[in-house]
Amino acid sequence: MEKERENVQGGLAGEPARPAGPAGAAGLEDGLKALSESMEAAAxxxxxxxxxxxxxxxxxxxREHLARxxxxxxxxxxxxxxxxxxHAAFRSFHTIKGLAGFxxxxxxxxVAHETxxxxxxxxxxxxxxxxxxxxVILAAGDYLALWLNTIEAAAAGRAVAEPPPPDALIARVQAAASGGPAEDEPKERPRKEDREPAEAADAPAAGPKPEPR
Known part of the structure; x- marks a missing residue:
């Protein structure tokens, strides 16, 4: 037992024991923190x-589901x-939600979840x-179509402008789901060319923009 304690104190392969003082503990803590941050960034x-x-x-x-x-x-x-x-409309929004989450x-x-x-x-x-x-449901579908166009344009390396934040639309959907009036309803739907895929262009083109409210 005495010999085993000497081996532990001396470290593996006869290396001298390293004191675990405050400086060593701080270094270990910093190393673990850096590793944790690196893993979070990767995740x-x-x-x-x-x-x-x-x-x-x-x-x-x-897009097939939006057409349906x-x-x-x-x-x-x-x-x-x-x-x-x-049921079919519900399943289509549910599928879009799952694919988007993936x-x-x-x-x-x-947006798909709320709808x-x-x-x-x-x-x-x-x-x-x-x-x-x-x-309101149509507005949700139109908004998703704008985002699909934005993703497509970005993947093709074209300049894009993201659609507006979804908060106002989500509030409308939630109000409609509660049986109340949908607030801030737009008078017109986005233009058809904004809801449909844009044709690829040689020169960078601006991304889809929703109609002014």
């Missing part, structure tokens, strides 16, 4: 969003919808889909 980097093929697949699938949502809302506006129409597109994820929550209430008979409510 915050979404390498999946840098994969051009994954991003392109996301854009294609998300718009078709569903048209049926609802015309009062020709069935319960499956609401690539860490947090704004798209937030699917509204549609979930409607499909379960807890919320009446009034014309104003349908307008």
């Amino acid at each position: 915050s980097t979404n390498f999946l969003a840098q994969d051009a093929e994954l991003v392109q697949d996301f854009l294609v699938e998300a 949502i718009e078709a569903c809302l048209l049926e609802i506006e015309q009062r020709t919808h069935t319960p499956e129409t609401l 690539l860490d597109y947090q704004v798209i994820q937030r 699917e929550t509204l549609l979930d209430l409607a499909r379960n008979g807890q919320l009446e889909l009034r014309p104003q409510t349908v307008d």
